[in-house]
Amino acid sequence: MSGRRGLVEDEAEEVDGGPGLAYMPFVVMDDLLDKLKLLNYDKEFIIEHKMKPLNRHYFAIPTNPGEQFYLFTSLAAWLICKAGRQMEPPQEYDDPNSTVSSILDHLRQLGVTVDFPPSKLKAGCGEHAIFVLDRLADFALKNSNFVWKKPTYPVEDTGGDGGEVEDESELTLDKVEEEMMAEYEEQEEEEEENILHMNDLKDLNKQKEGEAWPEEILHSTTTQEEWKLELERVLPQLKVTIRSDTRDWRSHIEQMHEHREKINETLTFTDKQLDSLHSEITRSLEKIGSREKYLNSQLEPLLLEYRNLQNVAAESREQYRQASGKLVEKSHELAQISDELDRVKHEMEERGSSMTDGSECQCLSSLSQCP
Numbered sequence: 001m002s003g004r005r006g007l008v009e010d011e012a013e014e015v016d017g018g019p020g021l022a023y024m025p026f027v028v029m030d031d032l033l034d035k036l037k038l039l040n041y042d043k044e045f046i047i048e049h050k051m052k053p054l055n056r057h058y059f060a061i062p063t064n065p066g067e068q069f070y071l072f073t074s075l076a077a078w079l080i081c082k083a084g085r086q087m088e089p090p091q092e093y094d095d096p097n098s099t100v101s102s103i104l105d106h107l108r109q110l111g112v113t114v115d116f117p118p119s120k121l122k123a124g125c126g127e128h129a130i131f132v133l134d135r136l137a138d139f140a141l142k143n144s145n146f147v148w149k150k151p152t153y154p155v156e157d158t159g160g161d162g163g164e165v166e167d168e169s170e171l172t173l174d175k176v177e178e179e180m181m182a183e184y185e186e187q188e189e190e191e192e193e194n195i196l197h198m199n200d201l202k203d204l205n206k207q208k209e210g211e212a213w214p215e216e217i218l219h220s221t222t223t224q225e226e227w228k229l230e231l232e233r234v235l236p237q238l239k240v241t242i243r244s245d246t247r248d249w250r251s252h253i254e255q256m257h258e259h260r261e262k263i264n265e266t267l268t269f270t271d272k273q274l275d276s277l278h279s280e281i282t283r284s285l286e287k288i289g290s291r292e293k294y295l296n297s298q299l300e301p302l303l304l305e306y307r308n309l310q311n312v313a314a315e316s317r318e319q320y321r322q323a324s325g326k327l328v329e330k331s332h333e334l335a336q337i338s339d340e341l342d343r344v345k346h347e348m349e350e351r352g353s354s355m356t357d358g359s360e361c362q363c364l365s366s367l368s369q370c371p
Contacts, residue, residue: 025060025127028134032059035137036075038146045078059125059133069096069124075133076103082140083110096122107132110139 033056036045046053051071059072073090080087085106090099100118108114112135120128 025130026057028127028130029058029060030056032130032134032137035134035141039079039082039137039140039144041075041078045075049074059130062123062125065123065125067124069122072121072124072129072133073099073103076136079133079136079140080106082143083136084143085109103132107135110135 033054036042036054042053045051054071059068062068070090070092073096077087077089080103087102087106097118100121103121104114104118116128120126121132123129
């Protein structure tokens with residue numbers, strides 16, 4: 001029940017905090033590194049302790065516990081000193097429990113509530129270590145009278161007198177579209193002006209009566225050389241260059257078509273290879289299945305014989321076990337009979353010796369009684 005309760009609590013925390021809660025240590029570590037740079041730690045801390053500069057995920061990912069714990073305690077002691085308090089830098093052979101307790105005591109004295117056990121800081125990394133360093137960095141910045149300035153937004157250049165003068169011969173797609181729209185509007189206005197009304201016809205007749213129409217076609221008097229000279233003079237002004245905007249989707253159409261053609265070519269070639277590979281695998285599986293069936297048909301009588309022999313061997317082992325048990329019983333009986341026989345022999349020897357001793361005594365007494 002306790003394990004299930006813990007699982008439910010973890011799921012509740014995940015729902016409350018969201019799926020991005022696991023990445024918060026990386027965000028806080030990034031802000032911590034910016035605060036350390038504002039405190040000039042690369043000159044006052046890194047050079048003094050002869051260490052490598054921290055990366056943006058150093059305390060967020062466990063890599064080397066001993067090195068991370070030493071750097072964590074050293075950096076915490078340095079931040080505590082920058083916050084206006086006194087703490088000696090830890091040594092390599094100091095007790096980690098006392099060092100962590102000292103850091104947490106200074107943090108509590110600065111007014112920060114610590115609701116996690118000190119053992120969470122022994123790894124030298126993780127969200128709790130980053131939390132301690134981040135709060136100490138805040139107090140260090142506050143002690144150094146650092147104030148965040150308001151952000152200054154860049155002023156957009158409207159192309160006025162103070163801005164840079166753009167090259168008139170260089171156009172962008174936006175300018176081309178604006179010019180096209182302007183020409184279209186001018187054409188519409190001209191078409192509206194060219195519409196004739198009744199009053200316009202009267203004015204046109206008056207003009208025809210007063211002015212004479214030319215009888216012959218007008219021809220230009222400009223020579224070919226003058227035309228070429230004028231063309232050379234005006235040619236630099238007629239050069240139009242369009243700057244491609246990478247944000248415009250039209251600049252990537254050709255590239256998209258090229259990629260699509262390459263993908264289609266590669267896909268057809270890959271489909272052929274996959275089809276051939278599929279056919280080869282299918283044939284191999286069919287061969288393996290047929291060979292398996294053949295082996296099963298050939299080995300089936302041998303397997304039956306092997307099973308029969310296993311049964312016979314099992315029966316023989318059972319008979320051997322029973323015979324071994326009877327042999328052991330007979331051995332015990334033989335030992336008991338041998339012991340009984342030895343006892344009887346010993347008693348017979350004792351009786352024989354006692355009988356010989358009694359006969360000798362009788363002989364001696366009879367000899368002593370003779371005159």
